[in-house]
Amino acid sequence: MHYYNEEDLARFSDIGKHKPELFEKFMVWYQACQEDGALSKREKALIGLAVSVVVQCPYCIDAYTNSSLENGSNMEQMTEAIHLAAAIRGGASLIHGIQSHNAHDKVSM
Amino acid sequence: MQTAVQITRNGKPALPNSPVSFEEKLGGAELRSAAIDTLQVNVGKLCNQACKHCHVDASPKRTEIMRRETVEACLNVLGKYNIPTLDITGGAPELIPDFRYFVTEARKTGAKIIVRHNLTVMFEAGQTDLPEFFAENELEVVCSLPYFLQQQTDAQRGSGVFDKSIEALKRLNAVGYGIDKKLVLNLVYNPTGAFLPPAQTAIEADFRRELKTRFDISFNNLYTITNMPIARFLDWLRRSRNEESYMTRLVNAFNPSTVSGLMCRNLISVDWLGNLYDCDFNQMLELPVAIENSQTIFGFDLEKLAKRQIVTANHCFGCTAGAGSSCGGTVA
Numbered sequence: 001m002h003y004y005n006e007e008d009l010a011r012f013s014d015i016g017k018h019k020p021e022l023f024e025k026f027m028v029w030y031q032a033c034q035e036d037g038a039l040s041k042r043e044k045a046l047i048g049l050a051v052s053v054v055v056q057c058p059y060c061i062d063a064y065t066n067s068s069l070e071n072g073s074n075m076e077q078m079t080e081a082i083h084l085a086a087a088i089r090g091g092a093s094l095i096h097g098i099q100s101h102n103a104h105d106k107v108s109m
Numbered sequence: 110m111q112t113a114v115q116i117t118r119n120g121k122p123a124l125p126n127s128p129v130s131f132e133e134k135l136g137g138a139e140l141r142s143a144a145i146d147t148l149q150v151n152v153g154k155l156c157n158q159a160c161k162h163c164h165v166d167a168s169p170k171r172t173e174i175m176r177r178e179t180v181e182a183c184l185n186v187l188g189k190y191n192i193p194t195l196d197i198t199g200g201a202p203e204l205i206p207d208f209r210y211f212v213t214e215a216r217k218t219g220a221k222i223i224v225r226h227n228l229t230v231m232f233e234a235g236q237t238d239l240p241e242f243f244a245e246n247e248l249e250v251v252c253s254l255p256y257f258l259q260q261q262t263d264a265q266r267g268s269g270v271f272d273k274s275i276e277a278l279k280r281l282n283a284v285g286y287g288i289d290k291k292l293v294l295n296l297v298y299n300p301t302g303a304f305l306p307p308a309q310t311a312i313e314a315d316f317r318r319e320l321k322t323r324f325d326i327s328f329n330n331l332y333t334i335t336n337m338p339i340a341r342f343l344d345w346l347r348r349s350r351n352e353e354s355y356m357t358r359l360v361n362a363f364n365p366s367t368v369s370g371l372m373c374r375n376l377i378s379v380d381w382l383g384n385l386y387d388c389d390f391n392q393m394l395e396l397p398v399a400i401e402n403s404q405t406i407f408g409f410d411l412e413k414l415a416k417r418q419i420v421t422a423n424h425c426f427g428c429t430a431g432a433g434s435s436c437g438g439t440v441a
Contacts, residue, residue, distance in 0.1 A: 010357075042311065066358075069300070072307035072315055074258060 009059045042071035049078055050085035121395045125338035125346070127356045127423040134363050134426070140371070140419040142387075145411065147376035148220075149196040149436070150175075150183050151389055152208065154381070156200040157230050160253075160266045162299055162342045164393050167200040174205040175381040182383055182406040184211070188218040190411045196376070196436065198225040198389060203236055212246050223249045225436075228277035229270055240284045249293040250286060251332070251436075252278070257319040261301040278326045287327040296331045297438075303351040305362060305431050306333035309439045332438030335359075337390050337427040359426035367433030370440035373419045379406050387419045389436075390427070396420045 016023025034044060045067040052060035068078050153174035156167035187195055195215050202208055202224060215222055224243065231239040243250055254274055255265050262271035278294075281287065287294035296316060300306050313331035320326040336342050338355060346352040377398070378386040383406040386392040400417050403410040433440035 040311070042307070066304050069302070069304045070307055072312040074256070074261065076258075 004058050006062070009062065012059075040071075042068070042073055045071045046073060046078065046081040050081040053082050054085045054089050122340060122393060123343060124394065124422050125343055125352060125356050125424055127360060127426065128353075129360050131421050131423050131425045131429075134360065134429075135368070135421070138368070140368065140421060141374070142415050142417050142419065143374040145190075145192060145375065145377050145415050147194040147196050147372075148183065148187055148192045148379065149198060149376050149389060150211075150379045151198050151200070151392060152180075152202045152205045152211070152381060153200045155204050156227065157204065157233050158201070158227055158267055158270065160341075161345055162265055162336045164337045164340045164342060164390055165200060166340045166393070171200065173381050174200075175207065177207050177210075179379075179381070179383045179406065180207045180211050180214075182409075183379060184214050184218070186406055186409045187215055187220055190409075191218075193220060194223065195220045196223040196225070198436075201227050201230040203230050203239060204233070209242065212242075212248065216246055221249065222246065223251055225251050225253075227266075228252050228254070228274040231277050231280065232273055240280045240286070243281075244284045244286065244292055247291050249295065250281065251295045251297060252281075253297045253299070254278075254316075255297075255299045255301050257316050257323070265299065265301045275324050275326070278320075278328070279324065282327055287329055293330075294328045296328050298331055298333045300336055303336075303346060303349070303355040303358075305358065306335055306434070309333045309432065330438070332436075333432075333434070334436070334438065335427050335430055335434035337424060339390060339424050340393055356423070356426065359430045362430035363426060364429055364431060364433060364441055367429045367441040370433060370435070371419075371428055372435035372437065372440070373428075376436075377414055383407055385409070385414070387417075390424055391420055394422070394424065396422065 013023070034041065039047075045064055048060070049064035049068050052064045065078070151165070154165055154167045154171035155169070155174050156163075156165075156171065157169055159168035183195075186192065197208075197211065199205075203226070212222060212224070226239075226243075230236055252274075253266070254262065256262050259271040262274065263269065281294055284292070286292045298306060298312055298316070306312070309331065312333060316331050317328070320328070338346060338352070338359070343352070346355055373387040373391075376388065378389050378392050380386065380392050384392075385398045385400075385404055385406065386396065387398055391397075397404050397420075398414065398417055399420050400410070400413050402408060403413050428434045428440075431439075
């Protein structure tokens with residue numbers, strides 16, 4: 001028994017069972033976000049992959065890895081997207097170090 | 110490396126397991142031939158490569174190759190019925206002794222001739238003048254190149270294949286292929302794994318840019334072809350535990366608008382012995398055309414064959430997923 005089951009990705013629509021109108025609205029929004037627009041489907045799939053890694057969603061990582069491949073990306077491009085997301089996350093942690101510096105300065109002579 | 114074919118269907122090559130049957134998905138619609146405009150001849154299973162996705166299970170160890178009398182029968186049918194296109198495939202078709210005879214004789218019928226060429230065969234003994242031979246006979250050359258990078262190409266087609274393929278494409282460019290209007294050079298993209306191909310126009314633009322920038326290579330069109338879940342690729346799907354998810358992906362991506370443009374509606378496939386099939390995939394699955402008394406090239410009956418019902422099974426999801434797939438790329 002795992003907390004995350006691969007099979008659950010195919011059961012995503014079950015989440016609409018008790019509130020279908022909200023799930024339907026989410027799906028319309030979600031699908032519209034995937035389509036070609038000012039950004040290509042491939043660019044969107046790479047953004048999706050990068051965000052998936054940062055939010056650490058195993059379902060999303062599986063889905064957007066496949067989506068990136070099916071939109072013609074290769075592992076070098078996908079890994080660059082993952083590094084960028086991870087670097088932003090690292091930077092976001094580091095910038096909070098300033099909070100620490102500020103707190104230190106406030107109480108120090 | 111050649112891998113064994115899964116034998117599970119009464120001694121014949123296995124079909125993939127699918128969550129839904131193809132017939133059910135078609136919803137009772139009949140799939141029939143529209144007209145025969147292409148004679149696709151698979152001249153044998155001998156190949157200098159053994160690619161992981163190969164639906165023919167072709168390799169250097171295979172011995173099945175077409176004999177002269179069968180070549181003659183194909184030429185007779187081509188000329189008698191004025192079939193517009195001859196599509197020669199294999200294996201590596203250039204390796205059979207009668208390949209050049211077949212091409213030069215077929216040319217006299219006025220048919221357009223396509224050769225499905227794996228690029229690396231031109232480095233085999235006696236084959237180094239293939240670019241010149243192709244050009245002299247104005248063959249349309251359709252080449253396999255799954256990606257514009259070495260790692261993906263070699264992973265699918267074997268170590269060292271990418272470098273040879275690039276050198277071969279340069280030689281084809283050097284005799285005018287992909288440059289001269291009469292010498293058409295088309296590439297084929299196959300996914301290097303258990304996923305669907307990208308949009309054809311998008312990946313064609315990537316190939317054009319990357320091959321030009323990195324290697325100064327030109328080509329005409331790029332076709333995306335879905336990996337067919339049969340033979341060596343099905344064996345790989347099973348060993349890598351991807352069969353269920355891949356078939357679910359194909360079924361979920363079923364696109365009804367691909368059905369009217371499926372290649373089986375416009376071609377007839379011939380095997381190395383002269384037997385007839387609806388497509389090269391049915392040929393490998395040993396599913397012959399459903400026409401009594403006209404199942405070989407020796408008893409070819411155009412009228413009957415042009416109205417025949419197509420034989421389908423669950424592997425057909427490979428041609429109807431997404432934008433569809435055929436020997437000429439997407440169909441929808």
